[in-house]
Amino acid sequence: MMNVNLDPLFQKPTVVVIGNGMVGYKFCEKLLAKTAAFKLVVFGEEPRPAYDRVHLSEYFNGKTADDLSMASLDWYREKGITLHLGETIQEIxxxxxxxxxxxxxxxxxxxxxxxxGSSAFVPDVPGVEKNGVFVYRTIEDLEMIEAYARTARKGAVLGGGLLGLEAAKALIDLGLEETHVVEFATRLMPRQIDSAGSNMLFNKLQALGLKVHLNKNTRTISGEDKIKGLEFTDGSSLDVDMLVISAGIRPRDELAKLAGLETGTRGGVVVNEKMQTSDKSIFAIGECALYNGMIYGLVAPGYEMAEVVATQLCAAGEREFRGYDMSTKLKLIGVDVASFGDPFVSEPDSRAIVFEDSHKGVYKRINISNCGKYLLGGVLIGDANAYNILLQTVNNKIVLPPNPEDLILGARGGEAQAGAGVMSLPDEALICSCESVTKGMICSAVTEDGVTTVDGMKKCCKAGTGCGGCIPLVKDLINETLKANGTYIKNVVCEHFDHSRQELFDLLKINDIHTYDEALDQFGKGDGCELCKPTIASILASLWNDVIVKQQPIQDSNDRFLANIQKGGTYSVVPRIPGGEITPDKLMVIGSVAKKYGLYTKITGGQRIDMFGAHLSDLPAIWEELIAAGFESGHAYGKALRTVKSCVGSTWCRFGLHDSVSFAIEVEERYRGIRAPHKIKGGVSGCIRECAEAQSKDFGIIATEKGWNLYVGGNGGSKPQHAQLLAADIDKETCIKYLDRYLMFYIKTADALTRTATWLNKMEGGMSYLKNVIINDSLGINDELEREMQSLINNYKCEWKEVVDSPELRKRFVHFVNAPQEKDPNAKFEPMREQVKAREW
Amino acid sequence: MLVLEVESSVEWMFVCYTEDVPENGGACVKVGEEQIAIFNFSRRGAWYATQNLCPHKQQMVLARGMIGSTGDTCEPKVACPFHKKTFSLLSGECLSGDEYQIKTYPVKVVEDRVYLGLEKGQ
Structure with missing residues (x-):
């Protein structure tokens, strides 16, 4: 026990932290959470306070230094920590x-x-001092790399380990034409994965355009002042404009060495299980600490070390560092890579189950004990969905099921339930290793404190706030605990209807309900509201595809006047331009209409043209002119099919495999006007280059040598998500058949205002379940789905044409019913770049 | 009694015909320089009127909002089409948690004519 004097008159003992990285920061946080008995002084060498180095490569995906920051300067101030930044310590x-x-x-x-912490290890190769040679460690390094990459065409990374591949991803993100990885060993990531896994990763990365060179010993870096290329000892060479060295880390132990503390021969400050160095009042934590001959280059063990020291300083009990599980899962250039437990143990000490699919680039290996009861470790490449549960199975010595291959292949034949396995974990199972949160803590937060969301859990016990890898597991635990507690949160539409959207859909269909009032009389109570009205309006449209303006007052803001309401109360108008193909004549019509009505024009993200600033009373006249020129409604205002974006395809493009534009037009015209729980967007690309960005859409179709690949459930927006492959190499007819079923199934079963991506994420059994429904007809509903879709398609009418042709309906499009000629005097515009914009509100 | 009192303090102004306001919906009328939203709550056989301006972002749009009711008392309300702030059609109070208050007006319908009760002198 250490003596800490708590007398306020007595000066507090001072704890000085050298280093303001993730672990140094975490130590401050942990110590202050336990006690206020110390004065904390922190010295950081970098110009900014601690930031998240684990997610450093996201800096190139738009994250800013602020996003990555662990805590603001205000935090240090509020906590009374003296923080010196940009201060290098030279002597202890x-x-x-x-x-x-x-x-x-x-x-x-x-x-x-x-x-x-550590610094990047720079091997002793002649020429490392040349311009264009970088290391990959700090935000400053990244800024320099970014600046230099603007003039570079070809880049290389020296080192094919975990950090090297991260750096390669960064170069790809920076838009270099060619990115090379040069590795000294004969395979990638030799420290984490086995050689079969390395091979799979190698093939997968090559296929993604990364050029990997194995077994290359760099002799010299050529070039005058700046790098021109690499020359290897085997006589070969590689021309590059820049090089990022990522050949490993070197613990920063120079201060400790100078102070006479014991250090390891290959670097690192020697510590005992209390993280004490050879001087009892000096501790070392994180990547500079050498425990039991090992440097722990991950953040979670660093946090555990911080906890060990904080616990000791405030004498809050015994806590010792006992080594740490180095299991890890990451996404390298879009490829899942995970290794857990002991990935290398092999016969005769264990047996291995290996699954290899070189077509999809998936490799999975699990090592099980000779008795067949326990999982010892394994490697996952290409698909690491099972990582969390496998890791838990190893760490908690859970007895394996009779067919352990199910762990990597999924239960075949039976009903597989996502997330069902988590409840079998023991309470002490460590779920969030960054914050040391166990399963028991999470379950009791749900049961005792009423936490029901991941965000709530983050606030309550910090689970999931570190690397984020445990979030799916946390989510499953929350849901399963809620279920186990018998909490059934009924997903009702609003106070007026005690039903979910899906239930209402079925009720209205079976009872042949066509109006909102009938629905409210039969299945609801009260007078309705702004939640149930548009939901039922959408269901009715999805059921009968009747013209929605016939029930105008129940439509949501935009649907009510078939246009998108904008600042100032004017509307924007978007005619349909299927597949983004338009004739010069039609372009001129849009131009002249916009000019006539003083509209601001802009190209939308969905390859069409939006005209802003239309007064309510001008809408019918604008559409009359557009319809006369052959346009129809684009449904930009509706929770309906928006656009099917396309690339130009084989008609012009030298890479195009098939005619993507024609297919996009066909699909867009097929589903135009069909209303759904939320908007639907599609895309068709003529080849794997994917210029239509189809994989970010609710459905995406990509040409292959043999036909088309159909992807579903993608999303742009605030939570981007790639679509998943539903079927590969299918012909057009099959593609449309699957689309009919998929869209109709979504329309019938999703909650209100739920995009396909969220719907699919929430679906029990996920993609494999959806495939079973759509392709294998596991529910026996496909005939019905196709029939229902066909009836919607048959009932399609351009709703703007209906309005333009009906004096009765046109009458509703006025601002003042008692002065129909007058426009709203409050709708005002300001000039901007030769057009107008709405006045700021 | 109450009705009489109200009637005595206002002047009734004919503003539009019943068919100008959609059933269970609203429409905007111009009274001098003022914009007033009139709601035909046909489900309850009632008419309401409020200012057309949504105080949240100062937009002249309440007439284009969806109407409905809330709570055990079935308080009639309108939701602004911009951000769905809701206001009581009876008291003008904001029901979605903000400190806004909108003006309400008495409405009466005689045959197919809609009259607004405006304070005398307006």
Whole structure:
């Protein structure tokens, strides 16, 4: 036990932390959560406070330094921490218990914590000092790489380990034409995965355009002042404009060495299980600490070390570091890679079950004990969905099922239930290793504190706030615990209807209900509201595809006037331009209409043209002109099919395999006007280059040598998600048949305002279940789905034509019913770049 | 009694015909320079009127909102089409948790004519 004097008159003992990285920061957070008995002084070498280095490569995907920050300067201030940034410590004086910085600061300590981390290991190759050679470690490194990459065409990464592949991803994201990876060993990621896994990863990365060179020993970096290329000892060479060195890490132990602390021969400050160095008042944590001959280069063990030191300092009980599970899962250039437990153990000490699919680039290996009862470890490449549950199975020594191959192949034949396995974990199972949260803690947060969401859990016990890898598991645990507690949250539409959208859909269909009032009389109560009205309006449209303006007051804001309401109360108008194909004549019509009515024009993301600033009373006249020129409604205002985006395809493009534009037009015209729980977007690409970005759509069709691949459930927007492959190499007719079934199944079963991606994410059994329904007709409903879709298609009418042709309906499109000629004087515009914009509200 | 009192303090102005306002929906009328939203709550056989301006973003749109009711008392309400702020058609109070208040007006219908009760002198 350490003596800590709590007398307020007594000066608090000082804890000095050298290093403000993730682990150094976490130590401050953990210590302050336990006690206020210390004065904390932190020295950081970098110019900014601690940031998330694990997600560093996301800096190139648009995350800013602020997004990555662990805590703001205000946080340090509020907590009373003295934080020195940009201060390098040059000496520790153990006699006087003081440290000295390069800029002349002297600070005394009672306890010193070294959290100096590591630096990039730069091998001794001639030419590493040349311009265009970088390491990949800090935000400053990334800024320099980014700036240099603007003038570079070809880049290489030296090192084919985990960090090297991360760096390669960064170069790809920066838009280099060619990215190479040069590895000294004969395979990729030799420390984490077995050689069969390495091979699979190699093939998969090559197929994605990364050029990997194995077994290459770099002799020299050529070029005058700046790098021109790499020359290898086997006589070969590679021309590159820039090089990122990622050949491993080197613990920052120079201060410790200078102070006479014991360090390892290959680097690292030697610590015992209490994280004490050879000087009892100096601790080392994170990547600079050498425990039991090992450097722990992951963040979770670093956090555990921080916890060990914080616990000891406040004498809150015994906690010792006992080594750490180095299991890891990541996505490298879009490929899942995971290794857990002991990935390398092999016969005669264990048996292995291996699944290999070189077509899809999936490799899975699990090592099981000779008795067949326990899982020892394994490797997953290409598909790591099972990682969390496999890791739990290893760590908690859960007895394996009779057919352990099910763990990597999925239960075949039986009803597979996603997430069902989590409840079998013991309470002490560590779910979030970054924050040391167990299954028991999560379940009791649900049961005792009423937490029902992942966000709530993050606030309650911090689970999932570190690397985020455990979030799916946390979500499953929350849901399963809720279920186990008998909490059934009925998903009702609103206070007026005690039914879910899906139930209402069936009720209205079976009872042949065609109006909102009938629905409310038979199945609801009260007078309805802004939630149930549009939901039922959407269901009625999806059931009967009648013209929606006949029941105008129940339609949502945009549907009510068949246009999108914008700032100032004017509307925007979007005619349908199927597949984004338009004739010069039609373009001129749009131009002249926009000019006549003073509309602002802009190309939309869905390959059509939006005209903004139309007064309510001008809408029918605008559409009259558009319809006369052959346009029809684009349904940009509806929860309905929007556009089917296409690339130009084989008619012009030298890479195009099939005519993507014609197919996109056919599909868009097939589903135009069909209303759904939310908007639906589609895309058709003529080849694998995917210029139509079809995989970000609710459905995406991509040409292959043999036909078309159909992807479903993609999403752009705030939570982008790639669509998943539903069927490969199918012909057009099959593709349309599957689309009919998929869309109708979505329309019938999704909750209101749920996009296909969320619907699919929530579906029990997920994609495999959907495939079974759509392709194998496991529910026996496909005939019905196709029939229903066909009836919607047959009932299609351009609703704007209906309005334009009906004086009765046209009458509703006025701002003042008692002064129909007058426009709203409050709708005002301001000039901008030769057009207008709405006045700011 | 109450009705009489109200009637005595207002002047009734003919603003539109019943068919100008869709059933269970609203429409906007111009009274001088003022914009007033009139709601034909045919499900309850009632008519309501409020200012057309939604106080949230100062938009002249309440007449284009969806109407309905809430709670055990079936308080009639309108939802702004922009951000779905809801207001009581009886008291003008904002029902979705903000501190807004909108003006309401008495309405009467005689045969097919809709009259708004405006304070005298307006």
């Amino acid at each position: 004086n153990r006699e006087t218990k003081t440290i000295h910085s390069l800029n002349g600061i002297t600070q005394s300590y009672d306890y010193l914590v070294l959290a100096t």
